[in-house]
Amino acid sequence: MYRIGIDLGGTKTAAAMIDDNNVIINKLSAPTQPEEGNDKVPETIASLSLRLCEDAKIKPSDVSVMGIASPGAINSETGYIERAHNLMMEHYPLVDKVRELTGIGNIKIENDANAAALGEAVAGAAKGAACSVMITLGTGVGGGFVIDGKVFSGFNFIGGEFGHMVIEYNGRPCNCGRRGCWEAYSSATALIKRTREVMEQNPDSKLHEVCAEQGKVNGKAAFIAARRGDKAAEALVDEYVSYLCCGIVNVINMLQPEVLCLGGGISNEGDGLMIPLQKKIDEEIFVRGIGRSTEIRIAKLANDAGLIGAANL
């Protein structure tokens, strides 16, 4: 069975041929160039897909399914991208266009965060779980929810926006227009902003030397400086972990997923993040009715999650 996964981004489009065991056997990529017009996007996808078929020595009609992970608001039923800022697209029939250009019959499309959650569910950190949530701590806080091997994104396909759950009423402003969204506390962007503020308030903090070494203020600095025993950085990590815990426990109380995976840049901290986080979660979880609690795990597939998830749509 030949399956193609596409990870469509504003800058780069990746395409992979994926085998029955969810192993990537060939991966190609090309610039997306959305500024060259909407139709450039399916052209790039088609050209990468046809090269994958050539490399595998198969005809496009031999591809059993192609899945596309796309940013933005996607209608998985019609195959339209309804709105995707970084693709400069509105109400665009991407699936139909790719089908015309490739001759591949069975093409699915899903939001990229949802596809990544599915990838982790079928082949990554949540493999084998009856239901799982993936939370991505990157530029924003992305999310995806998978039940029995299927993405759940609500009746209108735009669910899974866990990052836009307010955890602090009237709190920090969020890009979405609300105040106090989880994203404004737990994204890498938010941590970097807070790191800058803490550095300004603490001219003697080791955060300054760490950021000089890193060449910039990034999402790692607070964790590194905390490991060096810097008090201001320790307090910052504690604050970050507390807000992260707050949102995670909210999700658990509502959905009780078997596994909750953490992905994105901040999740690379590993134990430095997970040990204090798990401790706080254990303190806040209140319902232990039947003695089984959500496992918190670090995502496994990194950038391949979207590709593998897409091929499993």
Place this chain on the structure above:
Amino acid sequence: MYRIGIDLGGTKTAAAMIDDNNVIINKLSAPTQPEEGNDKVPETIASLSLRLCEDAKIKPSDVSVMGIASPGAINSETGYIERAHNLMMEHYPLVDKVRELTGIGNIKIENDANAAALGEAVAGAAKGAACSVMITLGTGVGGGFVIDGKVFSGFNFIGGEFGHMVIEYNGRPCNCGRRGCWEAYSSATALIKRTREVMEQNPDSKLHEVCAEQGKVNGKAAFIAARRGDKAAEALVDEYVSYLCCGIVNVINMLQPEVLCLGGGISNEGDGLMIPLQKKIDEEIFVRGIGRSTEIRIAKLANDAGLIGAANL
């Protein structure tokens, strides 16, 4: 097809025979008396059920399904009540006990808030919706989540605790041990507490006359005094509706249910609640990707939701 729904409460147990159209054709009730020992509970359920069968002139073996809506943490797979404070039960095999006493083979059990959500989904305000959430604004803030006619309560059956989503980090203390849970703002209990505080701060408020008329401080007083033009009450209703909106928009952003039903005492306010609430929700909803938004509706089945939901488990 004969179906029996049981609504088990700490004080009262209700039982109903329900027809194929989800109409209640006979309803009985009796005191639960959990203080008389765990086994009193299945005895009461059995005696009500056998009377329903007698009234319908059928044998217990003719009952195609009996469903029990129970408070507490329920294991729907094993039929055990794992923990229910107001039934004084821990790890009790209720389904097995009722089966022994009645001879009815097919018995299901579910948490009462989840059963009520299912009732509204199959026969009430969310009838026909692909997915729905029910939020009950009563003593606490209860919740239930239904997808394609089935309760979703996570891998361990204790999901749906929407009331225990923190919306104000480090906010008002909640019974669950966390701070800032939605329940501490949007339950009737929370509104009554705030009404008392506002009355103390505003000796000239019409809240005093309204509560004197009502014979107590209740969840209606703020709405009634606001309708009489009282400024303090208007501000209180606005505060209540704002927090309620915050939690609802959180749920929509995450789950995008086709319908979100509001039940419980406060929902009886009707338009007095719904008009300002819908206005605030429309302001805060940010994703309108594919032009379909969650409908907010008042629950229809009142106390029968649990009975009808139970019969549909």
